Amino acid sequence: MIPPGVRRHARIIGYVLPSLARRWRKNTAVVVVYGLVIFLLASVVFLSQSLTGESLAGLAREPEIIVQKLSAGRHELIPVGALPSVTRIVGVRSGRARLWAYYTDPATRETLALVVPDTPRLDAGQMLAGPEFLRRRSLSVGDVVHLKTHTGASLALTVAGAIAPATALESAALLHVSAPAFRDLVGIADGLAMDLVLRVRNARELPTIATKITQALPDARPIIRGELVRTYKSVFSWRSGVIIGVLLVPVLAFIIFAWDKAAGLGVEERREIGILKAVGWETGDVILMKCYEAGVVSLAAFALGTALAVASLAVPRSPIIVPALTGWSTLYPSFMPTATVGAYQVATLFCLTVFPYLVATVIPAWRAATIDPDMVMRGS
Amino acid sequence: MITLSDVTKVYNAGRPNEFAALRGVSLTIEGRTATALKGPSGSGKTTLLSLIGSMARPTSGRIALDGTVISSLPERFLTEIRRRTFGFVFQQFNLIRGLTALENVMIPAYPTGAPLEQIRRQARQRLEMLGLDGKAASKVEWLSGGEAQRVAIARALVNDPAVVIADEPTAHLDTALSREFMEIMAALRRDGRTLILASHDPLVYESALIDRVVTMRDGRVVDAGTGP
Numbered sequence: 001m002i003p004p005g006v007r008r009h010a011r012i013i014g015y016v017l018p019s020l021a022r023r024w025r026k027n028t029a030v031v032v033v034y035g036l037v038i039f040l041l042a043s044v045v046f047l048s049q050s051l052t053g054e055s056l057a058g059l060a061r062e063p064e065i066i067v068q069k070l071s072a073g074r075h076e077l078i079p080v081g082a083l084p085s086v087t088r089i090v091g092v093r094s095g096r097a098r099l100w101a102y103y104t105d106p107a108t109r110e111t112l113a114l115v116v117p118d119t120p121r122l123d124a125g126q127m128l129a130g131p132e133f134l135r136r137r138s139l140s141v142g143d144v145v146h147l148k149t150h151t152g153a154s155l156a157l158t159v160a161g162a163i164a165p166a167t168a169l170e171s172a173a174l175l176h177v178s179a180p181a182f183r184d185l186v187g188i189a190d191g192l193a194m195d196l197v198l199r200v201r202n203a204r205e206l207p208t209i210a211t212k213i214t215q216a217l218p219d220a221r222p223i224i225r226g227e228l229v230r231t232y233k234s235v236f237s238w239r240s241g242v243i244i245g246v247l248l249v250p251v252l253a254f255i256i257f258a259w260d261k262a263a264g265l266g267v268e269e270r271r272e273i274g275i276l277k278a279v280g281w282e283t284g285d286v287i288l289m290k291c292y293e294a295g296v297v298s299l300a301a302f303a304l305g306t307a308l309a310v311a312s313l314a315v316p317r318s319p320i321i322v323p324a325l326t327g328w329s330t331l332y333p334s335f336m337p338t339a340t341v342g343a344y345q346v347a348t349l350f351c352l353t354v355f356p357y358l359v360a361t362v363i364p365a366w367r368a369a370t371i372d373p374d375m376v377m378r379g380s
Numbered sequence: 381m382i383t384l385s386d387v388t389k390v391y392n393a394g395r396p397n398e399f400a401a402l403r404g405v406s407l408t409i410e411g412r413t414a415t416a417l418k419g420p421s422g423s424g425k426t427t428l429l430s431l432i433g434s435m436a437r438p439t440s441g442r443i444a445l446d447g448t449v450i451s452s453l454p455e456r457f458l459t460e461i462r463r464r465t466f467g468f469v470f471q472q473f474n475l476i477r478g479l480t481a482l483e484n485v486m487i488p489a490y491p492t493g494a495p496l497e498q499i500r501r502q503a504r505q506r507l508e509m510l511g512l513d514g515k516a517a518s519k520v521e522w523l524s525g526g527e528a529q530r531v532a533i534a535r536a537l538v539n540d541p542a543v544v545i546a547d548e549p550t551a552h553l554d555t556a557l558s559r560e561f562m563e564i565m566a567a568l569r570r571d572g573r574t575l576i577l578a579s580h581d582p583l584v585y586e587s588a589l590i591d592r593v594v595t596m597r598d599g600r601v602v603d604a605g606t607g608p
Binding site: 002003004005006007008010011012014015018022268271272274275276277278279280281282283284285372373374 | 427430435436455456459462463468470474475476477478479483487488489490491492493494495496499535539
């Protein structure tokens with residue numbers, strides 16, 4: 001047995017749906033325009049989340065401490081011989097010197113990341129690459145890639161296999177090469193490395209170990225992984241915050257427009273409210289009806305905008321949002337961030353878009369609904 | 381029985397355009413009777429119907445329904461009384477365009493929370509009773525004036541009210557349709573409903589159906605008439 005209160009809601013919804021259909025042109029236009037505004041906002045939120053996720057996924061596998069040498073405040077190559085002085089520190093489990101660099105391929109103008117992996121050991125003439133890189137260059141195992149060394153000579157590397165990438169970024173831009181090939185390509189002399197990386201036993205000892213590193217190597221800078229995570233997050237939060245700030249202008253404009261439309265309810269709508277009240281609807285029934293109307297419209301726009309935003313993440317280089325958020329990625333060849341749609345992001349979007357619309361349309365409707373029903377009798 | 385005691389209704393009180401639509405009206409309307417309110421435009425007939433039908437509250441004075449004062453009740457209770465007790469037929473019919481005749485008739489019953497099938501059945505019965513069963517699925521803007529008014533009557537009856545209130549019901553009807561309307565009213569009277577009709581059409585207030593004619597002018601009852 002359904003309680004009469006629930007049935008009352010069901011009847012009012014039953015009235016609202018055909019009522020919306022009666023004004024389908026106006027309502028469709030509102031859903032489309034509002035849906036596009038939500039699409040812009042949702043694109044920023046989802047893409048920002050995707051890029052942050054990509055970056056943090058890469059960081060998650062990094063060692064706890066990176067040691068860089070500084071000279072005149074700038075990062076400089078570090079002697080491999082400095083490694084024992086930091087691995088001796090109590091609490092450091094292991095350490096190694098890293099060889100990595102950005103490499104711009106003169107043939108394609110793409111900037112790639114060259115890394116000498118610990119494992120597997122590669123022969124001097126071998127390389128590994130991500131599947132996206134191999135696909136883009138139409139390469140398969142056994143093919144030869146010619147890269148230019150730092151002296152301008154050509155270096156032939158045979159594709160020995162594919163890297164299993166953790167992120168789309170790695171798949172598109174990461175090359176694994178041997179140490180000799182690396183030094184040939186970027187011109188880093190034997191005995192020098194890009195930085196040192198350390199694994200520690202207990203994360204709570206990180207600040208103490210960092211202090212000891214600066215004592216052992218006064219011209220070095222220890223970077224704790226947590227600091228990198230915070231920096232990445234703040235960079236993306238700042239970027240997305242700026243764009244959301246800019247996009248809130250059209251959202252606000254739309255809400256003001258909705259308020260204005262609702263405040264100046266059309267003659268037909270005011271007449272309808274008067275008739276409903278005259279034939280026995282309470283003010284509460286009318287407000288409920290308007291709430292459901294606004295709810296259906298804003299939820300439809302929310303669903304449309306969110307779906308478009310998710311779909312747009314599958315379209316490479318979305319022309320509006322992606323360049324604004326991924327300006328830094330010009331260092332890399334183009335890549336597709338993995339779409340990340342979290343409940344938190346959806347809830348944030350919902351609060352930013354649906355609630356303001358509900359308030360903007362229901363409050364003026366409430367004011368219209370408090371008219372005396374005898375207005376209808378008097379024909380005013 | 382509906383009792384009005386020294387009822388006054390002032391619109392736009394305190395503003396330059398303030399006017400008193402009703403001034404000290406006292407009247408008793410017995411149940412199961414047909415009462416006509418007559419008088420020129422601006423005499424206060426429509427305002428009196430609004431107050432009797434709980435659509436508005438008097439500025440002063442009291443209105444009682446079967447001995448219970450209703451004029452001071454909060455909106456929620458007043459609406460409930462309006463929905464259960466009164467059915468309205470408006471001068472302009474006031475049907476909602478874009479909806480079918482059946483949907484228009486169902487509207488007053490939606491907030492009652494009655495099962496949908498019951499509401500639909502009641503609405504269909506009212507339309508059949510008024511010879512409109514063939515027009516149930518027609519949009520109201522496609523109906524003739526007479527059909528539209530019968531839909532308005534069906535809507536007034538859907539909640540089975542004890543009192544039917546009609547304001548200038550024949551204003552937009554020709555003589556034949558006006559007579560047809562009065563026949564419908566006669567049938568409702570035979571059903572035991574109370575009728576209160578405001579009109580300055582002699583076809584209404586001189587009809588044999590009418591038990592009592594109340595004459596109004598300038599917001600006052602100038603002749604309370606006689607009747608049951």
